[in-house]
Amino acid sequence: MIWSQAEQLDRNAMKQLQLTRLQQAVDRAYRNVPFYQKRLDEAGVRPEDIRSLADIARIPFTVKTDLRDTYPFGMFAAPLKDIVRFHSSSGTTGKPIVVGYTRNDMEMWTECCARVASAAGVTEHDICQVAFGYGMFTGGFGMHYGIERIGATVVPAASGNSERQLMFMRDFGTTVLIATPSYALHLSEVMAAEGLTAKDLKLRVGLFGGEGHTPEMRQLIEERFGIKDTQNYGLTEITGPGVSYECLYNDGMHINEDHFYPEIIDPKTGEVLPEGSEGELVFTTLTKEGIPMLRYRTRDITRLIYEPCRCGRTNVRMELVKGRSDDMMVIRGTNVFPSQIESVLMLIPGIGPHYQIVVTTESFMDKMEVQVELTDGSLLERYSELERLTREIRQKIHSVLQIDVKVTLLSPNTIERSTGKAKRVIDLRGKAF
Ligand SMILES: [Zn+2]
8 A cells, every 4th residue: 555645746746845845944954053054154055045956966965973063952953842752873982863853753754654664565454563672763663653653553562582572473463573684583593493483473574674684684584484574774864764665566665755855976076976876875854843964974875766666656766775885895995895795695505694794904904704603503513514615605705796705604693693783794904004
């Protein structure tokens, strides 16, 4: 079912709507946020200079450190009395970033998440288990309200405690799982360890987001749970979940572009790239009141697809994120994304799905080690088989990346499991001198 008419506007009507909203958004940001006023003044741009969508390129970018530097409320465009909710993103270093939602923002967010769920086929007949973290993280609450809007039943199980999670699934007859893909895979292992199979559950569809997800991971999740896997995308700075979502055709994620205007730029030069190019995704929030984002650099590498989808939606789609421009490792001059290694690992029987990449420097040369778990620990005693498997992984990674890596096979359950985003890369390279 298509939840909103905004998902089916023709291109011209969408562009007109976007332009009107963009002009209002720039004006609001300029008038209410000293940070934006200063940035725009420095760039010599006045809100009335935005006469076409192409004029957006005149606006300077906003980056994550801008949010940190103005912590906690420096980028809010609405007074605190109008803010009804805070969320924050988990920062690994220093202060997190804080975002605020007005009542209208909450309504917009709820509608966007309802579109996500209904595109995955969720209806009022479903029982949806939200295994995302609740709390300051946007994942749990965002999807919670969207599902409730559709009229489906929400099980706010939150992340972690996998045994209890599975108990609820069995006892309540949960039909929809909402989680990060790595947590879903972890859950499938706990399920197997408890002697349960997909047949013991009533799951039929999964809504996965919060981190990258390769086609191979999708295949594994679909096999293990016997479900249809759909992916969705969002980030706290823009609104949380609800930015883009797959329909049942799994052919790119539809962007809620009536609220979030996407651009693709060259991550090095900042130039806007022609339609269909691969590059870094940039979003401008068109309707957000609490904390508007003008040309926010997501660091995610993808491509936009403007052709209408087979599902009948006309809103632009983004391909699954290939990697992050700041996750992109440069190994001996080659650009490497963890997702490329993951794609190789997922297709090799006997290993995975948990892995880690360790990058070090030896004699001024980058060295990359891929650590991956065996599914059968007894293989560690069968030396020739171990050797054959190691060689196969090394060769396959070489054929994709053209670089030599060290492969280390580990006993099952050695790599630390995460209930949120999995930490895949450990970069131990220091500066050369
Ligand atoms: Zn579609």
